[in-house]
Amino acid sequence: MNTVVKGLRGFATYMGSLMGADAYRKYLEHFEASGHSGPAMTERExxxxxxxxxxxxxxxRCC
Known part of the structure; x- marks a missing residue:
């Protein structure tokens, strides 16, 4: 059962990344790595x- 749950979580993470759900996290990582001065945008911005x-x-885009 534990393997099934891990598989489903992995699939959900994969689908989320395809849909762009992790885009803000990636933006923050890039922002910090690029050495920008000033504050990063808020998630809403x-x-x-x-x-x-x-x-x-x-x-x-499809829609």
Missing amino acids: FWRDRMDRQDSNPQG
Whole structure:
């Protein structure tokens, strides 16, 4: 049973990464690694900026 639960969690993590659920975490990692000065965007600001950029520059989205 434990193996099944681990498999399902792994699958959920994989699907979340495909859908972009981990995008903010990746943004923060990149922000810190790049040595930017100043504060990073909040999660709300990040998602708003991401949606605005996708709306003004659509690229291969299904919807």
